[in-house]
Amino acid sequence: MKIAVVVPGGVDRSGEVKVVPALLALLKRLTRQHEVHVYALRQEVQPDEWWLCGARVHNMGGRRVALSQLRALAAIAREHHEGRFDLVQSIWSGAGGVVAVAAAKLLGLRCAVHVAGGELVALHDIGYGGRLGVRGRLREAWVLRGADALTAASQLVLAQLATLGHRRGRRLPLGVDLDVWAPREPRPRVAGEPLRLVQVASVNRVKDQTCLLRALALVPRADLDLIGEDTLNGEMQGLAERLGVAERVHFHGFKTQTELRPLLARAHLHVITSRHEAGPLAVLEAAVLGVPSVGTAVGHLAEWAPDAALAVAPGDAVGLAGLIGRVGADESLRLRLAREAQRRAVVEDADHCHEQFERLYAELLGR
Numbered sequence: 001m002k003i004a005v006v007v008p009g010g011v012d013r014s015g016e017v018k019v020v021p022a023l024l025a026l027l028k029r030l031t032r033q034h035e036v037h038v039y040a041l042r043q044e045v046q047p048d049e050w051w052l053c054g055a056r057v058h059n060m061g062g063r064r065v066a067l068s069q070l071r072a073l074a075a076i077a078r079e080h081h082e083g084r085f086d087l088v089q090s091i092w093s094g095a096g097g098v099v100a101v102a103a104a105k106l107l108g109l110r111c112a113v114h115v116a117g118g119e120l121v122a123l124h125d126i127g128y129g130g131r132l133g134v135r136g137r138l139r140e141a142w143v144l145r146g147a148d149a150l151t152a153a154s155q156l157v158l159a160q161l162a163t164l165g166h167r168r169g170r171r172l173p174l175g176v177d178l179d180v181w182a183p184r185e186p187r188p189r190v191a192g193e194p195l196r197l198v199q200v201a202s203v204n205r206v207k208d209q210t211c212l213l214r215a216l217a218l219v220p221r222a223d224l225d226l227i228g229e230d231t232l233n234g235e236m237q238g239l240a241e242r243l244g245v246a247e248r249v250h251f252h253g254f255k256t257q258t259e260l261r262p263l264l265a266r267a268h269l270h271v272i273t274s275r276h277e278a279g280p281l282a283v284l285e286a287a288v289l290g291v292p293s294v295g296t297a298v299g300h301l302a303e304w305a306p307d308a309a310l311a312v313a314p315g316d317a318v319g320l321a322g323l324i325g326r327v328g329a330d331e332s333l334r335l336r337l338a339r340e341a342q343r344r345a346v347v348e349d350a351d352h353c354h355e356q357f358e359r360l361y362a363e364l365l366g367r
């Protein structure tokens with residue numbers, strides 16, 4: 001097959017920074033058998049092309065999304081003229097979904113859209129979500145209606161699709177590449193050792209590190225590694241000072257996958273405080289390394305609780321502190337959660353993800 005994949009970004013030429021590891025794992029597997037062209041709307045400001053994981057990346061560039069979309073549509077049409085595409089896949093809905101559906105309609109192709117983030121939500125108080133305004137709601141409605149197949153990482157997102165009238169969505173989690181993230185046996189906590197917490201997430205409003213730090217302030221003898229780009233210009237560092245937990249919080253900033261693995265592997269507990277997640281992949285990566293997760297009832301945590309994770313409502317810092325304290329005081333519970341989480345993450349790894357996409361494409365093309 002020849003496949004056009006539309007993404008907003010996540011395919012930097014470095015393969016290390018500004019990438020989505022699960023997306024790269026999928027591309028690596030697809031390109032073993034198929035010709036794959038990736039159309040990145042705004043990976044870089046200037047238009048350019050490069051090879052990544054066996055796929056040809058076409059970066060549209062431009063400072064305006066509309067211009068990037070037009071360039072992508074024209075580029076897909078040109079490549080289709082050189083050699084016919086079999087189908088178009090958008091990873092994320094939103095602006096990329098518009099391009100994928102429009103290209104499919106223009107060229108008479110089948111189209112699949114994977115809802116990978118907050119495209120279907122509207123959190124007005126923090127300005128987050130694809131359906132915040134009338135334009136966003138109309139865009140998502142057009143994309144979802146125009147796609148031949150809809151997929152999402154978790155049941156929570158499928159429920160959002162159903163609420164919007166789309167009940168044909170398929171659960172298809174983007175999995176961990178076990179060639180890169182080798183599974184490890186859950187590590188017992190040494191008696192008397194402080195509880196080591198970790199969160200892998202950009203510091204921003206939707207990840208809600210305010211909830212995380214307030215919970216930490218209620219949990220004695222716990223340290224936190226916070227790994228991710230700071231988009232709030234030191235606001236969380238200031239909050240940590242005011243809450244009296246600054247000495248127990250280590251802000252690491254962005255880390256590559258190679259740098260991230262040892263930091264994640266040494267943790268006893270991974271904590272999610274997001275107000276919305278489609279997955280997230282960090283829960284799966286932690287699970288593969290034998291580290292269980294607790295946190296807000298989003299994405300995989302909502303699916304896995306109570307057997308493979310523990311969850312509270314978004315924003316519930318007191319409840320979250322209670323979960324952390326409970327798991328920290330019960331080592332048998334922590335290890336039980338870790339083993340079940342690992343089992344689930346390994347079963348739905350990157351190979352499983354690839355197989356499911358291959359099956360979906362065969363169905364779309366009637367093969």
